[in-house]
Amino acid sequence: MTTKTTGLRFGDVSVGDRLPELRRTPSRLQLFRYSAVTWNSHRIHFDAEYAASEGYPDVLVQSHLHGAFLVSLCTDWIGPTGTLRRLEVTVRRYAVPGDVLVCTGTVTGAERADDGTGLLHLDLTETRESDQVRCAVATATVALPL
Amino acid sequence: MAVDDTVLEAVRTRIGTESAHELGTITALMIRRYARAIGESNPLYYDTEFARGCGHPDIIAPPNLVTAVSAWDEGPAEDGLRSDGVPTAALQDLPTEGVRVMGGGEDIEFHAPIPAGTTLTERSAMVGAELTHGSKGPVIVVRYRHEFVAADGRVLLTSTRKVLLR
Secondary structure, rough: OOOOOOOOHHHHHOOOOEEEOEOOOOOHHHHHHHHHHHHHHHHHHHHHHHHHHHHOOOOOHHHHHHHHHHHHHHHHHHHHEEEEEEEEEEOOOOOOOOOOEEEEEEEEEEOOOOOOEEEEEEEEEEEEOOOOOOEEEEEEEEEEOO | OOOOHHHHHHHHHHHEEEEEEEEEOHHHHHHHHHHHHHOOOOOOOOOOHHHHHOOOOOEEOOOOOHHHHOOOOOOOHHHHEEEEEEEHHHOOOOOOOOOEEEEEEEEEEEOOOOOOEEEEEEEEEEEEEEEEEEEEEHHHHHHEEEEEOOOOOOOOEEEEEEEEEO
């Protein structure tokens, strides 16, 4: 594989910049495989009849999968030489298979760190496209080479 | 059953009790499968040579892999699961009957990447529990701190997780 091993640099970014949007449409199959690989046996993620008994229209996207989408938003942007240092995520509303989830982010702060990297602080949002409900919100910090 | 001060006090008796579990080794296959399941194609998760070119000893785990895994062992037989599918043993600190349990968010600090071949121990403790009133009634917010520690003692990842009881 001949993929580039360089990525974004601290000087390339300014406060107020927006991250390239990332869209994910989790499928029932994705939820099944995510539960399998994380050994998550909660019925709410694979048993639609059970999910209905709790008042939901379908099985629910796992909270950590919401988090994984927001992680990908950051790591796609920073590239392989950047690192994610922190992610604080809250899942506010549920999502079900077929929902188009749009992940966006904005740079809210920038500072030089003692370890010779540049730190960027980000606000992140995962929004369901159909009704603009915010399913997850997060803040993150990434480190980039100077 | 709605949660109340009695349930809160029962939960709070567990605050500060630490436990440690050996999780085993994060394998390359585990990393690649997790990456596949989240829809990732990033070569850091699949291509050893690419990862080495970026300064890692091998492919690395997607950042939230280790906190996403619900069980690191085989887990209980089906009769050890609640009717909602959650292992009864996983709720040893919490009331298991009549209370809905759900995730409420997580604050993760990534101190260093976790490459394939890393053997981890998880140190966990309940660090707080509060009763609040949400739009659907009373909620107990329980906070846990988890540290994922390499064999050489380095803490690679720290997570503070909220669990909601309703």
